[in-house]
Amino acid sequence: MFNASNTKKSRTSRRSKAAVVAALGLGMVAAPFALAAPAQAAGTNYACSVTPLRPAFAGFxxxxxxxxxxxxxxRCNADRYINITQQRWEEDDWPNPDDHLGTTNFSRHLNQYSGTVTIHNVRTLVDGEIGNEELYQKVSFQEGSNGVWSPYTGWYTSGVTSMSN
Known part of the structure; x- marks a missing residue:
């Protein structure tokens, strides 16, 4: 004998199982990518990529x-103007907030033949605590072409360098 309530329950149960299986499958596919994110991730906007590198010792x-x-x-793969805001930071353990060391703005014109350009910003090491300083930077950028500018990106963070004072 046909029972409409069992059929409805069976369809709902199959949909629920299918949703769970799909969610688990998506999680298994996305998990390796979430775990593999590099410390120095490149930010890519329309035709440009910007990568903040780990701070490096530059002498005395x-x-x-x-x-x-x-x-x-x-790196820009087309004729572009780019504005970059760089923030320099010193990392502290919780509950202390990280120390903002300064901000610098850069403007550059890169054409398609420039390839990768490295911007250097050499600063003195700030002695802000006992022991090593843990340094990193964050960048945000916008790119422009023919007078049209993109909005600024979110912040991209470099890896941390520990440096003795």
């Missing part, structure tokens, strides 16, 4: 203070 100034090079790699 004439007073003997260590220098740090905050490098940014930029």
């Amino acid at each position: 100034n004439s007073s003997g203070v260590k220098l740090v090079d905050y490098q940014i790699q930029v």
Whole structure:
């Protein structure tokens, strides 16, 4: 004998199982990509990619203070103007907030023959705590062509470099 309530329950149960299987499958596919995200991720807007590199030791100034090079790699595959905002930071353990060391803005014109350009921003090492300084940078950028500008991207963060004072 045909029972409409069992048929409805059976269809609902199959849909629920299918939804669970689909969600689990999507999770298994997405999980490796979430875990594999690099510390120095490139931000890509329309025709340009910007990568904040891990800060690097850059020698000493004439007073003997260590220098740090905050490098940014930029690549555009078409004739573009680019504006970059760079923030330099010193990482602190919880519950202390990270220390903002400064902000610099860069404007560049890159044409399709430029390839990858590295912007160097060499700064003195700030001695803000006992022990090593843990340095990193964040960048946000916009690109323009023929007077039309994209909005600024979100922030892209470099890896952290530990440097003794």
